[in-house]
Amino acid sequence: MEIIHVSAECYPVAKVGGLADVVGALPKYQNKLGHIAKVVVPAYDTKFIRENDFEVTYDAWANYGNNHFQFRVFKEKTNKLGFDLYIVHIQGLTDRPNVYGYADDTERFIAFQIAVLDWIVQWEHRPDVIHCHDHHTGLIPFMVTNSVKYATISTVPTVLTIHNAQYQGQFGWDKLYYLPAFDLWKSGLLEWDKDINPLASAIKCAWRVTTVSPSYLEEMMNNARGLESLLRQERYKCVGILNGIDTEVWNPETDPMLGKSYNIKTVEAGKLANKTALCNVFQLDPSKPLFTFIGRLVDEKGADLLPDIFYTALQQHGDNINVLVLGSGDNWVEGRLNQLKDIFGGKYNAYIGYNEQVSHEMYAGADFLLMPSRVEPCGLNQLYALRYGTVPIVRRVGGLKDTVVDIGDGGFGICHDQTSIWDVTHAINRSIELYNDKKKFKAVRKTMMKIDHSWDRAALNYTELYQILK
Ligand SMILES: Nc1ncnc2c1ncn2[C@@H]1O[C@H](COP(=O)(O)OP(=O)(O)O[C@H]2O[C@H](CO)[C@@H](O)[C@H](O)[C@H]2O)[C@@H](O)[C@H]1O
Missing domain, CATH: 3.40.50.2000 (Glycogen Phosphorylase B;)
Structure with a gap:
């Protein structure tokens, strides 16, 4: 045809x-x-x-x-x-x-x-x-x-x-x-x-x-x-x-945008190398879990809540987490995300703008990817995250509901019901627990990377x- x-x-x-x-x-x-x-x-x-x-x-x-x-x-x-x-x-x-x-x-x-x-x-x-x-x-x-x-x-x-x-x-x-x-x-x-x-x-x-x-x-x-x-x-x-997803473009084994390529067998070392490089560029600490957001900074993505979500999480978890944001959109959200850099330097950073290369480096270097969307027709970011061994933290909506299963239900992601500061910070708390359970965290990474979404x-x-x- x-x-x-x-x-x-x-x-x-x-x-x-x-x-x-x-x-x-x-x-x-x-x-x-x-x-x-x-x-x-x-x-x-x-x-x-x-x-x-x-x-x-x-x-x-x-x-x-x-x-x-x-x-x-x-x-x-x-x-x-x-x-x-x-x-x-x-x-x-x-x-x-x-x-x-x-x-x-x-x-x-x-x-x-x-x-x-x-x-x-x-x-x-x-x-x-x-x-x-x-x-x-x-x-x-x-x-x-x-x-x-x-x-x-x-x-x-x-x-x-x-x-x-x-x-x-x-x-x-x-x-x-x-x-x-x-x-x-x-x-x-x-x-x-x-x-x-x-x-x-x-x-x-x-x-x-x-x-x-x-x-x-x-x-x-x-x-x-x-x-x-x-x-x-x-x-x-x-x-x-x-x-x-286009598995020829989105493949951590062949992705030319990554400093270190990796596959399911080499995922631990591969991700650590990419995380270290990313953290060096953005003045973060690679020994702590890295939470990320990539996307258009618009209400449908829950972006208006991101500044308060990160403020709350960084207040609660003191020196135990890093946050990195890549996005552009609403000027007010961009401004507030930029302001957080002054408050939480060394554990928080934001790249306001569009950058394909940095997005690939983040899928590879991150431990977690947040998607607190109010509306998400399908969502591709969570599919890229899965392929790159990054745990998606998603609201149960649209395509996110169809592609991410919570670890509590025998799955590989962290799911929450509402786009609210409480729901997302609670999901971050659960993610930290997962991160600290090294055996389980490694197993989840392997499970995610095996899923075929081509x-x-x-x-x-x-x-x-x-x-x-x-
Ligand atoms: N600042 C930035 N720098 C670099 N890369 C960036 C970026 N901001 C976003 N991206 C990239 O843009 C893409 C975003 O894709 P999504 O599917 O998540 O959202 P979008 O709302 O644009 O698409 C709509 O269409 C798609 C396709 O059908 C649906 O999956 C989705 O739910 C629907 O809202 C990803 O490749 C992401 O990495």
Whole structure:
């Protein structure tokens, strides 16, 4: 089958969070199953795009409201990612250093989606599936079935994967004129809560909707930022498929970003070497347990509570723990996390910013990784932690609930029920007990590292889904 993934992010081309990891890995595993999986993303001004070779495969003009724009589709020449990568360049709109965060993001992603469909519609053949990811590509299912100019591809199945329903991309009806012509009586398919809502529209129009874990699908029926009733109505076409991880990128035995590589047999020495190096850089003490957090500093991740959680834990445990944070996001949280450095120097540090290399070093060097998320559609950090022998401390929610079993239930992680300071500091207390029980701690590390979360299984699940659509 030929599958074309359309996304705003793809690792290593452009990454903000977990969406990039999924789109950079799933197609590779689909190709291994004998499919032809391709990825198309906007041509941002990123390092990967600047440093790799692309050739033009399509060059055209597209209508855009009362105006038009020129776009070029480039293909990466060497297939180095394990799939055909296409980037769509629209001068002045896509060619910027960041993926999101501009005042005209709505216009940028509408233009991108139009360019993608203008390109696909003139192919000599039809793809078997157009697979859209999150709201940035959420207008595609509507446009494919309803826009007059895409009539020749209107029978191509579309699939939407919801990586995070917290973000829906709503915009006002004043921007409707950007969309290619369609019968106006179909406008209701774009609408949710008085706005044009790309995520809601995709839930209505895509042939199938997937979420990135089974538990998140169930939770969304009651908690999906206003989309609950829509999801309940469309439940029949939704399925939860748990994400995998790219075990070629996330492998402590071959990871080029680590100072010392290791495997299940050498995990103790390997982790200690990485921890020591990390602690040297961040002025921490490698003889004490190292608690970490990696991620976007936003409320859904429980980041607003982190400063108080760490303050309480560091007060309680005096000189017996280290904490290291890597993240960026909410300015207030960033500021408070920075302030803690002055209070707890030598046992606490924070890297405010985005750094792929430091994240790998932390998965390898940490003893524990905290994820006190309020909402977690799947979560990849805990899967990376497991593979790197780092014990995840997670709230029982979404994909965290589906992938981490508490040590008290014969498992390998530390779980808590609420995103609260009390719950998380209690979980930290339990983690210290585990850390001090050296025999058990070593056994837990080995158990975690044996778990297989590679994309092989999920890639098969997606194949089964596409086959229903044929
Ligand atoms: N400051 C920083 N520096 C370096 N690396 C950083 C970083 N901040 C985050 N990362 C990296 O970004 C990724 C985060 O992935 P997650 O899946 O945990 O969250 P995210 O909310 O972005 O993804 C959404 O989509 C994914 C994919 O479907 C779901 O798993 C998830 O639940 C959903 O919220 C990881 O690779 C992590 O290492």
